[in-house]
Amino acid sequence: MISPDDIKKIATLARLYVEEKELEKLSSDLESILGYVSELESLEIKHQNKSSENSENLINIMREDSEPHESGKYTESILKQAPRRKENYVVVKKIL
């Protein structure tokens, strides 16, 4: 059972403000979705140790950390998107 209080706690962890009146609906939505996905519990896993058999393409892709672009080339276009900026900084509230 997922209570509206649980929803509130999870939402805060996800940095998401949820209005009080929405909590009830969200807890019943989650309840029904989780009820459905719990079907998985009944499936017995046969290939637990054989996952590499299906994952032959899973390899790490690396790239040389080299050839940087010219410094400052994208600064203006990127900073232009910031809701608040001061010169070449984005502005946030004091945290200390």
Added chain:
Amino acid sequence: MDIKKLTITEAASLLSKGEVSSQDLVKACISEIEKKNKDINAYLEVFDDALAQAKMADETRKKGNNSASTLLGIPLAIKDNILIEGRKASAASKILENYVATYDATVIKKLKNSGALFIGRTNMDEFAMGGSTENSAYGITKNPYDETRVPGGSSGGSAAAVAMGGALGALGTDTGGSVRQPASFCGLVGLKPTYGAISRHGIMAMGSSLDQVGPMTKSVSDCEIIYDFIKGRDPLDSTSIEADTGSTKVSDLFDTSNKKHTIGIPWHFMEKGLDESVVNNFKEIIKKLESEGVVFKEITLPSIKYSLPTYYILMPAEVSSNLNRYDGVRYGFHKDGLSGIDDYLETRGEGFGAEVRRRIILGTYVLSAGYYDAYYNKAIAVREEIKSDFKQAFSEVDAIMTPTSPTPAFKIGEKSNDPLTMYLSDIFTTPANVAGIPALSVPSGFTEVNGSKLPLGIQVMGKNHSEKILFEIGKKIFP
């Protein structure tokens, strides 16, 4: 020239013969958009330089010798979660309302190189979360075949744009069926390629182990043309692969010219919840293909019924981490709170719509310490079972066929209040994303419901890198 029916292949031939110009094509599309977009709401924005782009394409053609690419001067519609440098890209979310892309997605760069032009950006479910395009912050999109019905989703704007004659083709994205299902609802062809076959650099991430870009077109050949232009390994997307190395091998293995295809049908997966019109249409197509020499075989995929629940654990888990980047600091919408942390809560609480919030919360829940093993880890293990089932099946058959959607396009509002009912309409499309295999949806006919002719679609799935085979079979279903 009927712009609603004109394919890219036909347009390219008219352009090369000099019978139409790219400007004619764009004018014809814009005239349809002016007539219909007010009601359909397929486009969030029609680019004011569309005609100027066409003029440039026409000039390029005049200057060049006859080696112009098939896509030169072809107007395409682009889903709003794909970045085009200098243009708005909002993923139909309030949180990115005025965001302007600072670079081109690789697929856009490749299309620009091909000479294609972009007529506008299309509506979608916010951050591609939904199956009906009812979850957009900028209003719902309606189905051009029946405006009381949804166009499907999440790439519903792209589907409606092409179906109403507002573009010759479009790009969508597909995490659990978001290219194939709207293609099916709007009478189009839609491809979800092999995982990694098309670069995702510059595509807004939703579920990174599932997301792919795909073309939406009026014919299978058109779909193949766009796919061939945008596929391939991209150093900027480390999950991308060289689609060609795979497909060259596959085309050797399956010499399609003189081999009879064997198609598997998992009848056990189609027992419940299907509209009668869908079942009848599916059987008719089987009969038609049988008469053309295709061999059908009943197959069993014991774990396939677990694809949808697996998907609805993995996808929200990935959503909850991918959408952390929308913090109101670096770009997009910002709402002030009492403190720094309050800024995040307020910005995200107001910037995200209801479905996005629901999935972030669901994803955070299944990843939380007490439930991680029961949900997320279990889903990861089930995913391997599903892949293994498909692998086994593809040792016996060349492709697997199902309907694309259990029903034709449903009514606006019919499922929007009950998320689980909405999720269940992804039943046939999610397995391909969970397994990473390619799947093509092709139009298979129409059904008449209360006086409206509604399109139906059939899905053909294949093993990794078997897009060529899917196109071959697709052309038989929808010549």
